[in-house]
Amino acid sequence: MDRFSQGVATVSSFLLGAMALVVAYEVGSRYFFGRPTIWAWDVNVQLMMAMIMLGIADVYRRDMHIRVDVFTSRLSERARAWLDVLYAPLLLFIAVIILWTGWEYFYKAFLRGQRASTLLAPPLWPIKFLLPLCGALLAVQVVVKFFRDLRVALGKARA
Amino acid sequence: GSAAADDDKVYTLRYQVSHPSNQAYATKNGEGFRKLVEEMSDGRIKFEVYDAGALVSVTGMLEAVDQGVLDISQSWGGFYSGDIPEADVEVGLPLAWQEPWEAYDAYFNRGLKDVIEEAYESRFNVKWFPAIISLNYGIALREPIESLEDLKGKKIRAVGVYGELMQKLGASPVVVPGAELYTALQLGTIDGMVYGPAAIHEQDLQGFVKSMILSPNLNTGVGHWVVNRDTWESLPEDLQEVIEFAAYYGNLAQTMNYSAVETEGVGTIKAAGVTPVELSEADRAKMNAVALELWNEIATRSELAAKGVEIVKQQQKDYGELD
Amino acid sequence: MSPELATILIFGNLILFLATGLPVAFALIGVSLIWSLLLQGTVILHLLPATIFETSTTEIYIAAPLFILMAVALEKTGIGAMLYEVIYKWTGGVPGGLAVGTIIASTLVAAMTGIGGTAVLVLGILAVPEMIRRGYDVRLALGGLPPGGALGILIPPTVIGVLLGGFTGIPIGSLFFGGMVPGLLIALCFCIYVLVICARDPSLAPPIPKDERPTLREKIRATGLIVLPVGLIVLVLGAIWTGAATPSEAAGIGAFGTLVIGLARGQLGPKRMKEVMVTSGQVSVMVMTLLIGGALFSRLLQFSGSANLIASYIIGMELGVTEMLLVFIVLTTLLGMFIDGAAIIFIVSPILMPVVQMLGIDPVWFGVILMISIAAGYVTPPFGMNLFYLKGIVEQTKDMPGCDRLRGVTIADIWAAVLPYVVIIYLVIGLVLVFPELATWLPTQLR
Numbered sequence: 001m002d003r004f005s006q007g008v009a010t011v012s013s014f015l016l017g018a019m020a021l022v023v024a025y026e027v028g029s030r031y032f033f034g035r036p037t038i039w040a041w042d043v044n045v046q047l048m049m050a051m052i053m054l055g056i057a058d059v060y061r062r063d064m065h066i067r068v069d070v071f072t073s074r075l076s077e078r079a080r081a082w083l084d085v086l087y088a089p090l091l092l093f094i095a096v097i098i099l100w101t102g103w104e105y106f107y108k109a110f111l112r113g114q115r116a117s118t119l120l121a122p123p124l125w126p127i128k129f130l131l132p133l134c135g136a137l138l139a140v141q142v143v144v145k146f147f148r149d150l151r152v153a154l155g156k157a158r159a
Numbered sequence: 160g161s162a163a164a165d166d167d168k169v170y171t172l173r174y175q176v177s178h179p180s181n182q183a184y185a186t187k188n189g190e191g192f193r194k195l196v197e198e199m200s201d202g203r204i205k206f207e208v209y210d211a212g213a214l215v216s217v218t219g220m221l222e223a224v225d226q227g228v229l230d231i232s233q234s235w236g237g238f239y240s241g242d243i244p245e246a247d248v249e250v251g252l253p254l255a256w257q258e259p260w261e262a263y264d265a266y267f268n269r270g271l272k273d274v275i276e277e278a279y280e281s282r283f284n285v286k287w288f289p290a291i292i293s294l295n296y297g298i299a300l301r302e303p304i305e306s307l308e309d310l311k312g313k314k315i316r317a318v319g320v321y322g323e324l325m326q327k328l329g330a331s332p333v334v335v336p337g338a339e340l341y342t343a344l345q346l347g348t349i350d351g352m353v354y355g356p357a358a359i360h361e362q363d364l365q366g367f368v369k370s371m372i373l374s375p376n377l378n379t380g381v382g383h384w385v386v387n388r389d390t391w392e393s394l395p396e397d398l399q400e401v402i403e404f405a406a407y408y409g410n411l412a413q414t415m416n417y418s419a420v421e422t423e424g425v426g427t428i429k430a431a432g433v434t435p436v437e438l439s440e441a442d443r444a445k446m447n448a449v450a451l452e453l454w455n456e457i458a459t460r461s462e463l464a465a466k467g468v469e470i471v472k473q474q475q476k477d478y479g480e481l482d
Numbered sequence: 483m484s485p486e487l488a489t490i491l492i493f494g495n496l497i498l499f500l501a502t503g504l505p506v507a508f509a510l511i512g513v514s515l516i517w518s519l520l521l522q523g524t525v526i527l528h529l530l531p532a533t534i535f536e537t538s539t540t541e542i543y544i545a546a547p548l549f550i551l552m553a554v555a556l557e558k559t560g561i562g563a564m565l566y567e568v569i570y571k572w573t574g575g576v577p578g579g580l581a582v583g584t585i586i587a588s589t590l591v592a593a594m595t596g597i598g599g600t601a602v603l604v605l606g607i608l609a610v611p612e613m614i615r616r617g618y619d620v621r622l623a624l625g626g627l628p629p630g631g632a633l634g635i636l637i638p639p640t641v642i643g644v645l646l647g648g649f650t651g652i653p654i655g656s657l658f659f660g661g662m663v664p665g666l667l668i669a670l671c672f673c674i675y676v677l678v679i680c681a682r683d684p685s686l687a688p689p690i691p692k693d694e695r696p697t698l699r700e701k702i703r704a705t706g707l708i709v710l711p712v713g714l715i716v717l718v719l720g721a722i723w724t725g726a727a728t729p730s731e732a733a734g735i736g737a738f739g740t741l742v743i744g745l746a747r748g749q750l751g752p753k754r755m756k757e758v759m760v761t762s763g764q765v766s767v768m769v770m771t772l773l774i775g776g777a778l779f780s781r782l783l784q785f786s787g788s789a790n791l792i793a794s795y796i797i798g799m800e801l802g803v804t805e806m807l808l809v810f811i812v813l814t815t816l817l818g819m820f821i822d823g824a825a826i827i828f829i830v831s832p833i834l835m836p837v838v839q840m841l842g843i844d845p846v847w848f849g850v851i852l853m854i855s856i857a858a859g860y861v862t863p864p865f866g867m868n869l870f871y872l873k874g875i876v877e878q879t880k881d882m883p884g885c886d887r888l889r890g891v892t893i894a895d896i897w898a899a900v901l902p903y904v905v906i907i908y909l910v911i912g913l914v915l916v917f918p919e920l921a922t923w924l925p926t927q928l929r
């Protein structure tokens with residue numbers, strides 16, 4: 001599971017490099033050949049969305065989302081793990097809401113054939129599908145981390 | 160009885176507008192509409208008003224009304240051409256309507272209202288009303304220009320079908336969010352924009368504009384109100400009638416007010432040193448030809464779009480503006 | 483539920499979540515979802531996907547990850563270290579020279595990119611390890627970054643100024659020039675502060691010992707090594723300043739150029755390339771999740787009635803001009819702890835503008851004070867987006883070679899580090915209150 005999550009995140013982080021390439025191509029094309037592309041903006045919006053949606057679960061797994069640790073840093077490792085265990089239902093709730101509302105957001109766009117209101121007008125359902133996917137990935141990581149935190153909280157493992 | 164109990168119920172509607180609260184589209188059309196509804200309903204309809212972007216971004220407003228996140232939105236169809244192909248007809252085909260009464264005639268006497276209504280209401284869980292405004296929609300430029308030829312290669316900010324018009328005139332349409340227009344013009348990231356004089360003045364942009372094609376008017380402009388269908392059906396019939404009346408007839412007063420503000424806007428930007436561009440007869444003919452090409456393209460996008468374009472064409476033929 | 487009770491419970495709940503160590507982004511999202519559900523039912527939950535989608539696809543936010551990529555690439559290729567080596571060779575005789583250089587750089591980057599967070603992230607990745615490795619005090623190395631970054635809101639071009647003008651009708655040009663004088667004044671005070679404390683206690687920022695100082699020839703030779711990357715940075719900032727490119731385009735060119743230089747010099751093998759991508763991807767995701775949380779929370783404040791409630795309280799207080807402005811400053815600073823400046827404008831401008839007109843307050847004066855307060859909100863403890871970003875940078879850099887001293891740095895250390903700079907910002911706000919000309923003189927000269 002960890003390797004899967006890491007793999008998804010590694011691939012998605014390369015999308016950032018692709019964004020830089022697209023922008024460089026667009027600006028070069030405009031200034032040196034006087035021909036702005038009509039697709040650069042639409043493509044970059046999709047890359048950006050994919051990078052974030054595919055990355056959130058892995059950043060959560062690595063515990064890299066920022067916390068205010070002024071009080072919790074004084075607690076023991078086990079006490080901190082108990083706090084994380086207690087918050088697991090809230091995080092699962094967040095993940096499930098992203099999954100559910102994201103699915104509706106995607107599904108309506110899909111049924112209606114919604115397109116971006118740009119000249120290129122790409123269909124929007126593929127990037128909107130990333131929302132329920134993000135919710136699902138996050139939900140899985142919340143469950144995995146819950147059991148890991150629980151072991152630490154019960155003193156059966158080190159963080 | 161129960162009818163009396165219903166009479167006392169106050170309906171509070173979440174209302175979001177697409178334009179900043181100091182722009183004429185928000186002050187004239189929006190406030191005018193809401194005031195009329197609140198007065199005519201004896202306070203039984205109240206609005207919780209949200210500024211542009213406050214609850215959802217402008218491009219997300221139609222989906223938000225569909226979902227019920229907003230009860231009612233006041234916006235501009237050009238933002239939703241990806242959702243509703245007929246939105247290009249809704250906002251006004253390029254160079255079709257010079258004056259607001261022409262839009263009114265097309266919508267209310269010639270059946271365009273039914274066409275656009277079907278386009279929105281068959282796809283989304285909404286009730287739709289047109290909001291006719293009175294733009295002097297023109298092409299504003301950072302440099303003085305003399306003819307359409309001078310537009311070639313210029314980066315022009317334009318939304319939806321007007322972006323396609325700019326492309327056909329040899330310019331490069333670019334998408335710049337409204338909030339970034341000021342810096343984009345100041346720094347020269349764009350060479351110009353398709354915009355109205357009142358909005359230019361309201362956003363303090365006149366200092367960056369040297370010349371503007373004000374005639375022909377690219378379009379008088381038609382926005383819309385969209386009401387969530389479930390909210391609409393929860394209203395008693397008399398309150399539905401109030402909203403209908405305010406949208407159809409009350410809107411005409413707002414259109415007149417908008418005309419005044421827009422014309423003052425023309426005066427203000429001229430006083431600020433913006434030179435109106437006088438196009439030659441040949442340029443005007445070219446613009447008309449290019450616009451007609453676009454109309455025909457738009458007609459191929461859906462059956463309803465074709466129906467809408469046909470209505471506008473017949474109208475212009477009846478006016479003697481089109482062969 | 484009355485809006486009064488809802489407002490108290492919403493903020494109480496948020497502070498509880500934050501204090502008990504729930505990640506900030508999830509605290510903001512969690513509170514928003516819980517209270518949306520309680521106040522308005524399930525319908526309003528559909529704001530969540532729309533908010534995520536809109537935030538992720540906004541032009542000004544697309545620039546941030548690209549700037550982060552550029553910074554990480556500069557750092558991992560060793561170009562960043564070379565940059566700081568050169569600054570160190572030139573300023574190494576002055577205690578605190580690197581810290582002053584970093585404050586100037588972060589003010590410059592923030593000014594050009596127009597977003598408060600970018601400079602903290604970009605300069606944080608580059609500057610913090612370099613100062614730590616040269617024996618700088620941890621607080622000195624960290625403290626100037628968040629406040630320097632926040633000045634980007636004040637010094638043009640500023641997206642916040644444009645939004646504020648758009649929403650209130652205050653001429654945007656006046657806001658641009660009005661914010662510039664206080665912004666530069668604050669930056670200047672920061673530099674003076676650093677030089678003074680380092681002169682008094684040189685151990686905070688050890689200067690190069692006299693006999694080890696490089697000769698002029700060595701300085702020039704070292705400078706030759708960084709001509710290319712410095713040229714790139716100048717190109718990026720210059721492109722934004724002159725309007726040749728939008729911030730996101732310039733950021734993209736900067737990132738692309740840095741990668742090309744790294745590849746050409748053989749400083750970017752496949753392994754290091756992967757490191758660059760993964761690190762910048764993680765930092766970007768962390769930042770964007772925070773922005774999404776802030777955007778959602780600002781929407782909760784709107785429909786919970788909290789925003790309107792605060793407005794009616796303020797109007798009901800019937801205060802004089804100065805007292806009213808003080809209330810505005812407190813309100814804006816409080817909101818600035820959790821939500822982005824752009825969202826603050828949505829919330830406060832419809833509340834405050836009627837009051838400003840009623841009291842006949844000069845709108846430019848008011849607008850500039852509002853902008854400085856938003857900047858202050860980013861960095862005033864206990865919470866603040868720029869403080870969170872710096873915490874994220876510490877987490878990213880603490881495992882780098884020579885940076886052991888960053889381990890165990892808590893948010894409380896960051897509070898202590900920024901505190902003197904925050905005091906300076908409030909002193910300047912006080913000056914602008916007493917001398918409105920600081921905000922209004924330049925705009926009137928240039929109109």
Ligand code: NA
Pocket residue numbers: 592593594595596597633634635636637638639640641
């Ligand atoms: Na700036």
Ligand code: NA
Pocket residue numbers: 815818819858859860861862863864865866867
């Ligand atoms: Na703060």
